[in-house]
Amino acid sequence: MTEPEQGAVVLWLSSRYENIELVQAALGHVCRLRGIDGEMEHWIGMALREAVANAIRHGNRLDPQKRVLVSFGGDGDVLELTVGDEGDGFDPGRISDPLAPENQMKTSGRGIFYIRTFMDEVSFSRGEKGGTILTMKKDLKTRIAGKGEQ
Amino acid sequence: MGKDFGIRMNGDVKVIELKGKITIGSGDLKMRETIHQALGDGTKKILIDMAGVSTIDSSGVGELVGCYTTATHKGAKLKLMNLPNKIQDVLTVTQLITVFDVYSSEAEAVASFG
Ligand SMILES: Nc1ncnc2c1ncn2[C@@H]1O[C@H](COP(=O)(O)OP(=O)(O)O)[C@@H](O)[C@H]1O
Ligand SMILES: [Mg+2]
Numbered sequence: 398m399t400e401p402e403q404g405a406v407v408l409w410l411s412s413r414y415e416n417i418e419l420v421q422a423a424l425g426h427v428c429r430l431r432g433i434d435g436e437m438e439h440w441i442g443m444a445l446r447e448a449v450a451n452a453i454r455h456g457n458r459l460d461p462q463k464r465v466l467v468s469f470g471g472d473g474d475v476l477e478l479t480v481g482d483e484g485d486g487f488d489p490g491r492i493s494d495p496l497a498p499e500n501q502m503k504t505s506g507r508g509i510f511y512i513r514t515f516m517d518e519v520s521f522s523r524g525e526k527g528g529t530i531l532t533m534k535k536d537l538k539t540r541i542a543g544k545g546e547q
Numbered sequence: 548m549g550k551d552f553g554i555r556m557n558g559d560v561k562v563i564e565l566k567g568k569i570t571i572g573s574g575d576l577k578m579r580e581t582i583h584q585a586l587g588d589g590t591k592k593i594l595i596d597m598a599g600v601s602t603i604d605s606s607g608v609g610e611l612v613g614c615y616t617t618a619t620h621k622g623a624k625l626k627l628m629n630l631p632n633k634i635q636d637v638l639t640v641t642q643l644i645t646v647f648d649v650y651s652s653e654a655e656a657v658a659s660f661g
Binding site: 414415417439442443446447450454495496501502503504505506507508510511514 | 570571572573602604605606608609610612613615616633637640641642643646
């Protein structure tokens, strides 16, 4: 995995779902430091939970020996979050659209859609050892994009 | 994780009061177990009270969809009530709000089962 930028808050976690709560707590701390209100924190938190859950489950396949890296960075106007795992990576172009009628009643496949809905910029890249690095940005100047927006 | 969800009857409708986080590895499975147990008892009318839910993630949403399908297959009806705004938003963006029958009052919800 790439080294996080200087000055960022960084967490290394073992691949257990309980650690999602730790990430959430760290986000709360970062949001208070950065003056991000509770409403915006909620939606960022939702995206972050989905990203960490995917890293634990699909990336690291629940192997507690494998780690998930979460970093909080960005400048005054943008919060940048990255979530890295030690999995095999995947092709984000091949995930299915949860809004397609044939997928509507599926029990999975909505996580990345939620991440894209609640964050302003989302990109996937491959880590040095092949895992996934998900980078998400939230523009702190705009008001919340949590609602359906339609 | 945490205490069990509350279950009570309102006439012949079984009301399940969800609480806290319905998220991966914790509330999601507990919710499924609770609803499946109610269906196993032969209940045909299930009303899920979401008032106490603080967060739901895609796993929780997926379980809810799965429970809805299971209920339908068993000839039962599963409806939702008292959705906090944030939970409503989460179901709206994935267009599931139109799948579930959603009510804002228990009286209205109970009456809707007929
Ligand atoms: N970190 C990851 N590593 C490998 N595969 C991933 C990762 N994140 C997502 N995926 C793949 O993308 C799919 C869609 O993810 P998501 O939208 O969160 O839905 P779900 O987790 O319910 O399957 C997953 O099923 C998985 O195949
Ligand atoms: Mg997911």
